Amino acid sequence: MPTALDPVIHAPLRLQVCAMLAAAQTVDFATVREMLDVSESVLSKHVKVLEEAGYVAVRKAASDGRQRTWLALSPAGRKAFAAHAAALRSLVGDIDLAAE
């Protein structure tokens, strides 16, 4: 029986955020926003959901005289994302994840 899908991660934008954070250790909020091409408020809302679930850690740090917000998957978030991705894979069978 595959692990159930995680409703916190399942929303497409949150899934993308998690996938991006899984590929790096920390990513700047502005970089995530730029890559996903969404507004700051929309991304903030989704990041907050992930943060409240304990999946994403948000850290603010000054850099070059301005405040930057760094996002990182927490260990629980990494685990949840891996389980969610595995559940998706098992649900859709042999679709190649690397395929465009």
Place this chain on the structure above:
Amino acid sequence: MSHISERERLDALAAIASVNRHQMAERAKAPAWYHPAFGVLIGGLLAVQELPLPWVFGYEMLAVVGIGLLIAAYRRHTGMWIPGYRAGRTRWVAVGAAATFAAVFLACVWVSRATGVHGVCALGGVFLAGLVTVKGRLWEKAYRRDLGVEP
């Protein structure tokens, strides 16, 4: 989770598959000077080994500061930080690189001290600088392969 339709599942999977992997890979590319600069700092650690001890300590402190500045510059440039030892092909490249650097470093210091020939560490440092540069680029290639954007 029956309220999630098959279509949504496929869309979600596609989102994972296409999650800006190319963009991530492009973003993660270090500036052209990053790996050579890192190589010079690491190669310098070996090159100074034949100098008097205060110079060695002085350079080591300089190298620590330099590496910190390089990491900050990388983060500023790319908007992200990726640990060298992250799981995947990248980990093997990083471990292999660290082992190679240590072997070159120890071999040069040993030859220099055992034979008393001057310049071995300086030459080794130049070699190490090149090696670090090449390994850095190989790491980036491995990262791109891990992301599935390069065969």
